[in-house]
Amino acid sequence: MPIRxxxxxxxxxxxxxxxxxxxxxxxxxxxxxIVDVEPIFGYLHRGTExxxxxxxxxxxxxxxxxxxxxxxxxxxQAYCLAVERLMGIxxxxxxxxxxxxxxxxxxxxxxxxxxGFLLQDLGALGTPLMYCFRERERILDLFEMxxxxxxxxxxxxxxxxxxxxxxDFWPALDxxxxxxxxxxxxxxxxxxxxxxxxxxxxxxxxxxLDRLIACSASGPILRASGLAxxxxxADPYDVYDGLEFDVPVGTNGDNLDRFWVRxxxxxxxLRIVRQCVEQMPxxxxxxxxxxxxxxxxxxxxxxxxxxxxxxxxxxxxxxGGISPYRCKIRSPSLLNLTMIKDLLxxxxxxxxxxxxxxxxxxxxxxxx
Amino acid sequence: xxTSFLDVGELAQHIxxxxxxxxxxxxxxxxxIKPPLIADVCRFLKEDPELKLEFLNSISAVDYIxxxxxxxxxxxxxxxxxxxxxxxxxGRGEPEVPSVIEIWPGADYQERExxxxxxxxxxxxxxxxxxxxxxxxxxxxxxKDFQDAVEY
Numbered sequence: 001m002p003i004r005x006x007x008x009x010x011x012x013x014x015x016x017x018x019x020x021x022x023x024x025x026x027x028x029x030x031x032x033x034i035v036d037v038e039p040i041f042g043y044l045h046r047g048t049e050x051x052x053x054x055x056x057x058x059x060x061x062x063x064x065x066x067x068x069x070x071x072x073x074x075x076x077q078a079y080c081l082a083v084e085r086l087m088g089i090x091x092x093x094x095x096x097x098x099x100x101x102x103x104x105x106x107x108x109x110x111x112x113x114x115x116g117f118l119l120q121d122l123g124a125l126g127t128p129l130m131y132c133f134r135e136r137e138r139i140l141d142l143f144e145m146x147x148x149x150x151x152x153x154x155x156x157x158x159x160x161x162x163x164x165x166x167x168d169f170w171p172a173l174d175x176x177x178x179x180x181x182x183x184x185x186x187x188x189x190x191x192x193x194x195x196x197x198x199x200x201x202x203x204x205x206x207x208x209l210d211r212l213i214a215c216s217a218s219g220p221i222l223r224a225s226g227l228a229x230x231x232x233x234a235d236p237y238d239v240y241d242g243l244e245f246d247v248p249v250g251t252n253g254d255n256l257d258r259f260w261v262r263x264x265x266x267x268x269x270l271r272i273v274r275q276c277v278e279q280m281p282x283x284x285x286x287x288x289x290x291x292x293x294x295x296x297x298x299x300x301x302x303x304x305x306x307x308x309x310x311x312x313x314x315x316x317x318x319x320g321g322i323s324p325y326r327c328k329i330r331s332p333s334l335l336n337l338t339m340i341k342d343l344l345x346x347x348x349x350x351x352x353x354x355x356x357x358x359x360x361x362x363x364x365x366x367x368x
Numbered sequence: 369x370x371t372s373f374l375d376v377g378e379l380a381q382h383i384x385x386x387x388x389x390x391x392x393x394x395x396x397x398x399x400x401i402k403p404p405l406i407a408d409v410c411r412f413l414k415e416d417p418e419l420k421l422e423f424l425n426s427i428s429a430v431d432y433i434x435x436x437x438x439x440x441x442x443x444x445x446x447x448x449x450x451x452x453x454x455x456x457x458x459g460r461g462e463p464e465v466p467s468v469i470e471i472w473p474g475a476d477y478q479e480r481e482x483x484x485x486x487x488x489x490x491x492x493x494x495x496x497x498x499x500x501x502x503x504x505x506x507x508x509x510x511x512k513d514f515q516d517a518v519e520y
Contacts, residue, residue, distance in 0.1 A: 216474025
């Protein structure tokens with residue numbers, strides 16, 4: 001005789017270690033299968049767009065640090081690009097190289113966090129996460145040498161970067177670049193040759209490409225499903241035009257591909273950092289600008305970067321004053337989250353956390 | 369290769385050919401569509417084989433006191449070109465714009481966010497409720513006439 005069952009609704013979060021921040025999911029299960037999902041967020045909403053309307057253009061840099069707090073450098077970069085386009089500022093070449101170098105180091109740090117938490121979500125509690133955090137720590141140490149801060153860096157400014165790197169930064173960066181490839185080999189081996197992990201991630205959480213495009217998804221999750229679209233290639237900013245790197249692309253769009261794309265991107269980032277070190281010319285790092293920036297009235301700009309999570313854009317409108325009239329933040333985490341129903345419905349409870357982790361959301365950026 | 373922006377004059381002609389009388393105003397860099405037709409024009413731009421603007425980068429809204437402006441930014445991966453499309457909605461109550469969620473499901477959270485923070489409703493959106501703030505929050509904070517609480 002079949003046993004009568006009925007769906008049960010479970011509340012996950014907002015305080016839950018595997019939701020990657022203060023994020024709440026109302027999930028309806030039929031047995032172990034997920035039949036419906038409702039994401040609820042806004043717990044970390046600080047009104048960044050409103051705050052930006054009350055600060056001057058340079059002060060807003062500090063607000064951008066707090067959007068995606070594991071990738072502050074790329075946030076700074078996107079915002080600074082938008083301001084520079086608004087005012088037509090030319091950034092000195094050395095400043096552009098320093099920015100690209102810092103942004104790529106940040107990409108490695110962010111992907112390490114994503115990979116570490118993927119393993120954590122799979123049930124390998126603690127140890128692999130700490131392997132990733134140990135390496136991220138080296139990057140944060142480098143940032144500390146660059147600008148004195150580790151997380152909320154505020155290193156970049158409209159017109160360039162805050163300050164040139166100190167003398168002892170370069171040998172430290174060399175040591176990092178020499179060491180890192182062997183660590184990435186080790187990490188990839190730990191994962192890609194581990195049968196237990198492969199069974200859990202291969203062909204789980206597949207996302208079809210047409211659906212991703214329709215849902216405005218961007219970044220590694222788009223590339224993992226087979227579209228080689230990277231804004232660093234498609235719409236180069238700073239000095240990406242002159243740098244050689246590949247855009248890794250997956251085929252299945254499952255959790256394994258998303259992980260694999262991030263692994264390969266870390267290697268490409270190392271390649272870019274190395275090229276920056278070799279090509280960087282001496283010279284000024286920041287354009288000469290007045291203390292308070294006043295863009296022309298009615299000017300508009302959209303500055304965008306390929307952040308570790310996807311397309312991060314700032315849409316600025318000026319009314320001729322010292323603060324932007326409107327500062328819209330196009331956050332990749334929020335838009336990638338649109339896929340959540342496709343990603344979770346039809347999968348089991350145990351896959352839910354892994355699937356959610358594989359899109360690598362950051363609540364600071366979702367809620368702003 | 370850089371992402372190019374479509375020429376506004378040509379784009380306006382192209383849209384006018386399919387939807388006569390849909391363009392409200394055009395300048396050298398800006399193009400405003402009449403609010404009731406915005407969803408139809410978006411669908412046309414997405415499906416047109418010469419444009420193929422299949423990716424919606426973002427939707428944002430701006431408060432210009434006497435009207436709201438909703439700004440759409442879309443991109444074609446095949447041709448690597450982008451365009452901004454704008455529409456003006458007058459009034460300070462709860463102005464309405466047709467939703468583009470049927471065309472781009474990615475508009476879902478952005479339209480809800482605009483309703484939440486800016487107070488512009490999207491007609492045809494199946495779940496038009498607040499997203500970042502809680503139900504019952506007084507007003508829409510990104511409006512220019514929003515009054516901050518005196519004390520917290």
